[in-house]
Amino acid sequence: MPVWHLRDYREADLDQAIQIWDQSRQADGEVPIFPVSEVMAAAAADQASVVAAVGDEVIGMVVAQPRGDRAWVLLVALASQWRNRGVGSALLAEVERRLRAVGVRRISVLLPEGATGTKALENSGYLVRNGLAYYERIEPPGAADADALAVLGGRMLPGGLWEAMAGMESEKQVVERRVVLPLVEPAVAERYGVAPPKAVILFGPPGTGKTSFAKAVASRLSWPFVELFPSRLAAATDGGLAVALRDAFADLAGLDAVLLFIDEVEEIAGIRSGKAVDPGHGVTNELLKIIPGFREHEARLLVCATNSIRSLDPAFLRPGRFDYVIPIGPPNPAARAAIWARYLGPAASVDVDHLVRASELFTPADIEFAARKGAQAAFERELTHHQGTPATTDDYLTAIADTRPTLTPQAIAEFNDDIEAYSRF
Ligand SMILES: Nc1ncnc2c1ncn2[C@@H]1O[C@H](COP(=O)(O)OP(=O)(O)OP(=O)(O)O)[C@@H](O)[C@H]1O
Ligand SMILES: [Mg+2]
Numbered sequence: 001m002p003v004w005h006l007r008d009y010r011e012a013d014l015d016q017a018i019q020i021w022d023q024s025r026q027a028d029g030e031v032p033i034f035p036v037s038e039v040m041a042a043a044a045a046d047q048a049s050v051v052a053a054v055g056d057e058v059i060g061m062v063v064a065q066p067r068g069d070r071a072w073v074l075l076v077a078l079a080s081q082w083r084n085r086g087v088g089s090a091l092l093a094e095v096e097r098r099l100r101a102v103g104v105r106r107i108s109v110l111l112p113e114g115a116t117g118t119k120a121l122e123n124s125g126y127l128v129r130n131g132l133a134y135y136e137r138i139e140p141p142g143a144a145d146a147d148a149l150a151v152l153g154g155r156m157l158p159g160g161l162w163e164a165m166a167g168m169e170s171e172k173q174v175v176e177r178r179v180v181l182p183l184v185e186p187a188v189a190e191r192y193g194v195a196p197p198k199a200v201i202l203f204g205p206p207g208t209g210k211t212s213f214a215k216a217v218a219s220r221l222s223w224p225f226v227e228l229f230p231s232r233l234a235a236a237t238d239g240g241l242a243v244a245l246r247d248a249f250a251d252l253a254g255l256d257a258v259l260l261f262i263d264e265v266e267e268i269a270g271i272r273s274g275k276a277v278d279p280g281h282g283v284t285n286e287l288l289k290i291i292p293g294f295r296e297h298e299a300r301l302l303v304c305a306t307n308s309i310r311s312l313d314p315a316f317l318r319p320g321r322f323d324y325v326i327p328i329g330p331p332n333p334a335a336r337a338a339i340w341a342r343y344l345g346p347a348a349s350v351d352v353d354h355l356v357r358a359s360e361l362f363t364p365a366d367i368e369f370a371a372r373k374g375a376q377a378a379f380e381r382e383l384t385h386h387q388g389t390p391a392t393t394d395d396y397l398t399a400i401a402d403t404r405p406t407l408t409p410q411a412i413a414e415f416n417d418d419i420e421a422y423s424r425f
Contacts, residue, residue, distance in 0.1 A: 002054045004087060006094050009049040009061065014040060016058035017051070021077040024116035033110055033134070034074045039063050042074055048102070050094045052087050062091040062117075064099060064107070071099045073109040076117025088120025096124075110134065148254040154226035161219035165212060166342040166364075167335025171328050175213055178324050178425050180220055183301065197323035198295040199302040201265070203309040203422065204328035205415055207365030207406050210305035211263060213328060217303065218259040226252065226260050230267040241268065242286035249290050257299035265304035269316045284313050291321050309422045317422065324425040329415060330407050331364055333357075339364050343371035344396075351393045358397055361405035361412075373399035 009017070018036060025032060032039075042065040043049040052060035059082045063075040073095070078088055099107060109121060122128070149155065162180075165172060182189040182196040189196055202210040218225035233244040245268065252258055262268070269284050294300055306312060309325070317325065331339060336356045344350055359367060377399065378391035 004052050004054045004059060004082075006050055006052055006090060008047070009043045009051045009063070011044060013051055013058050013061075017043070017061050017077070020058060020061065020079045021075065023080050024077045033112075033136075039074045048095060048098045050091050050098070052082075052091055060087045060091055062088075062095045064095050066099055066102050066104050069103055069105045071104040071107050073107060076109070076111070076115075076120065078116055083116070084119070088117055089124050092120055092124045148251070149224050149226070152226045152248070152251055152255075154224045154255075154258065156222070157215055157219045157225050159219055159222070161212070162216040164342075165209065165216050167331050167338030168209060168328075168364075169335065171209075171213070171326070174326055174425050175217065178326070179301070180217055183221055195323075198300055199291060199304070199322045200324045200326060201309070201312075201317070201322050202303060202305045202326050202328050203418065204307070205330060205363065205407055205411055206307050207363035208328045208330060209364050210328050211261070212364075214259065214261045214303040214305065217301070218261075221257070221259065221301075223257040223259045223299070223301070224255060226255075226258055228260065228262045230262070230264060241283045245283065245286050246290060249294060252294075252300075253297075259301045259303060260294075262302070262304045264306065266306045266308050266311045269304075269313050270311050284316065288313075288315060288321070309418050319424070325423050326425050327415070327419045327423045329419075330361070330412060331367075335364075336362065336367060339367045340371065343368050344391075345371075345375065349393075350391070350396060354393055355396050355400065358400045359405070361407040361409075362400075362403070363406045366403055366406050370396065370399040370403040373402065 017040070021032075021036070021039075043061075043063045046065055048064040048066055048071065050062055051058050059079040061075065061077050062073060064071045064073045073092075076088060076091070096107065107126075109117075109126065111118060111121075162172075179197050179200055182194050186196055202213060204210060215225060228245075228248055230241070233241055233248060252260060269287055291302070294302060304322070309317075316322075333356050336359055337352055340352050340355050340359070344352070359370065362370070374391050374396035377395045378389070382388065
């Protein structure tokens with residue numbers, strides 16, 4: 001066996017340190033008590049963490065966190081081929097020496113039974129305290145991040161938004177299966193080799209529910225929802241949009257989990273003109289650079305929405321950046337019926353089928369608007385005539401006739417072409 005030596009932990013050790021930690025954990029089948037981020041933050045902050053290395057290769061590591069005269073050992077990790085060779089005990093001895101130097105008199109270690117390092121601890125004179133139970137309570141993500149969230153203009157959305165999306169069954173099914181479930185069931189997903197999505201694009205005509213879907217997903221995941229507005233970003237900093245974009249992504253780093261929504265993403269990821277002075281060029285490049293870093297974090301989902309997928313930069317759409325490109329289409333008759341029913345409220349005797357037929361090129365947003373208009377007509381009539389009659393089918397048909405549908409046959413044809421050309425899920 002080659003000789004090993006002990007030295008300080010350095011930031012550059014991070015990747016290797018995580019690797020050997022994973023090795024130890026898999027061997028023990030344990031769930032870590034201290035999460036990676038916490039351990040690595042402690043390793044970087046206090047001078048009490050020691051690495052065992054052979055040449056450049058890290059083979060073991062102990063991370064401790066001193067607090068007054070007590071210290072917690074957060075991590076004991078050993079590369080598998082270096083178990084039972086005294087590396088663990090040597091690491092502990094060095095960490096103890098450093099802790100004593102800063103006044104620590106009691107060193108505590110919390111480990112799953114039989115975990116890596118147990119033997120080293122016993123050999124180094126640590127006493128096992130039997131009969132203890134470990135309690136923990138995990139606050140929903142976001143609760144502790146309230147300040148960071150507020151700075152970003154983010155918020156926790158209420159539950160139930162997913163259920164409130166009426167109709168749109170096929171879109172809901174795709175979003176649920178591809179996006180929501182792997183994030184809700186990460187252990188099952190991992191067992192079946194399904195990588196949880198980190199970034200998706202929703203595209204479709206205006207008012208079809210892209211923003212609503214993004215919010216509904218955040219609501220289902222109980223993740224905070226943060227929306228970036230390209231137009232506001234540009235105004236916020238002197239350095240221009242590219243700098244603002246980088247800063248905004250950097251600010252997210254403090255959040256445990258986040259769904260980041262960028263609406264009208266074509267504004268910042270439009271096709272590059274190829275001209276050297278194209279102002280959009282740098283911004284698109286910046287976003288392309290940012291996405292891989294974003295993808296490395298756990299509990300992150302970027303949802304981008306656009307009405308105009310064909311004007312996005314092709315580099316942006318390449319697999320590897322976005323896991324799925326999902327069309328959110330105009331509602332079919334069943335979806336329109338569900339959306340009408342949702343907005344009709346207490347109007348009992350309305351012929352929904354008739355409304356569905358009359359609102360063919362309507363988006364959910366158009367239906368919402370026409371439903372409100374129909375109700376408003378009945379309300380005004382009531383204030384004048386006091387007859388107590390609720391809104392009728394005719395009220396709604398009149399409202400429909402007065403509402404200009406968002407969709408046109410041409411827009412639908414183009415959308416269908418876009419589905420062929422761009423969708424991927
Ligand atoms: N499935 C649905 N059921 C009920 N209401 C819906 C549904 N989808 C969308 N809506 C309503 O329609 C309106 C427009 O939806 P939304 O803003 O999500 O569309 P969008 O696709 O993001 O539009 P845009 O492209 O203009 O940003 C919202 O008021 C929303 O509540
Ligand atoms: Mg929207």
